[in-house]
Amino acid sequence: MTYLTVYGEDAELLQRTENPAEIAATLGEIGVRLRHWDVVATGPSADDVLAAYAEQIAKVNAEESYTFVDVAQLGPDADPEVAAGARAKFLNEHTHDDDEVRFFARGAGIFYLHVNGRVHAVLCEAGDLLSVPAKTTHWFDMGTRPDFCAIRFFHDDDGWIGDFTGDAISSRIPDFDAITAGR
Template sequence: MTRLIQYDDSPPHGARGRLDDHGAIAAILEPTGVRLERWEAGATLSPDAADAEIMAAYAEDIERLKARGGYRSCDIAKMTPDHPDREAMRAKFLAEHVHDDDEVRFFVEGAGLFYIRFGGTVHALECTAGDLIVLPAGTPHWFDTGERPRFTAIRLFTTPEGWVARFTGDEIARAVPLYQGAA
């Protein structure tokens, strides 16, 4: 289930509210240009499904997104609790950063937590299977897989260079609670 917890972006970074209504969450995020949609993630995939198999299962969705957003390429981000690099991969995006390109993710399995910072608030958005999130270029955010990650997401790009993270240097990600994993 998609969830949103809002935290103050200034000390002591207290939690202000919690929502699990998808429509209400999308409405809160909309003024910043962040788009949250509910799509069907119904393909049956084997636990060891190859990237090509995942892309084939969601080919229509991928083409629709490419046409709508001008995205030229895509890949698969997949993380499991037994992945040998899970700790390093988690740490890589636990600092606030921005991209020169939109960040587009369609979660087809599992869950992960985006922290999106705007309007004096950190919006901790748990995305689950079926969630499509589009963070506009330049949106300050970070992402947490949790200690025992389990997710598969289709990522779309306009250019490979646009997806490179530019870290803001702000330490706020250290002050807001980490993702405990899907409930």
Template sequence: MTTLSIFDQSVPESPRVVTEDSGKIANLLAEHGVRFEQWSTRELPADASSDDILQAYSGEIQALKAECGFQAADVISLNPDNPQKEAFRQKFLDEHVHSEDEVRFFVRGQGLFYLHFGDQVYAIMCQKNDLISVPDGTRHWFDMGPEPAFTCIRLFTNPEGWVADFTGEDIASRLPRYERLAGVAG
């Protein structure tokens, strides 16, 4: 289940708010310019290719491109048997920003986005059916867990794809990781 946990930066060991109410999650995120929606997913074979996935969601992708000016879309998918899973996890675990919105639609599985707003951190356990769009310049990081199992469609305004500017802050190391919050999410 999709879960939002809100932490005060000064008390990073326990959240002050936890909710699984998708409407409340959308409203709390919208206060910070973050788009959160839940879309219907398609039934696709387990071995569906990136092209198959992009084709299955072509209507939604084209609508987002037209609405937001995205130029490119791709698919990222990781499974627990990936020999580079730890390197992939580490790549996204430090706080960073982008010069464009970071958009993810979860076709399968789950992952944890952390969004840093002032002295608060919002941790959103995104699940299959969740669309999140993190505005450019938003301090954030992503934790896919030690045994990643997800497939996401990503959209970009920069045709080169994912480009991060790391903040150098250590906040990501002070908050509970995926392993603990996945337990909160059930």
């Protein structure tokens, strides 16, 4: 189930909810959309995942004019060094020139959206499709034991490149492991 925690920039807890209407309203205030798809069984390869969700992908591409779609995934059997490197890559605050649109076909991850002096930590799980507008300041945490499979949508194949802000705010806000430990 999707979970939203909102913090002040000093890590003060401001809001915590699992209520879908409350989550949608809070995210809507910052231009972020959260939708849900039915989860279907897929094979392990990226091609299997893309084939299983082909109809939904085509609909999103038609609505939003995305031209490039791929799959990012890590499982609990991943090499620990590879997993740690992948996690570290996006743990620092950054923006993208393209929208950040992810559908979680399996597992979970947290998108931290730093907007208007608040950090919205959105725990996305299987079935969640999160759409974050281009230039939104954010970071992503998959935890110390990543287990997720996400379909990523882009307007071009360079859309995933991050422009890092240098702000250390991500070190002050509870990480994936801390947030999910209490659930």
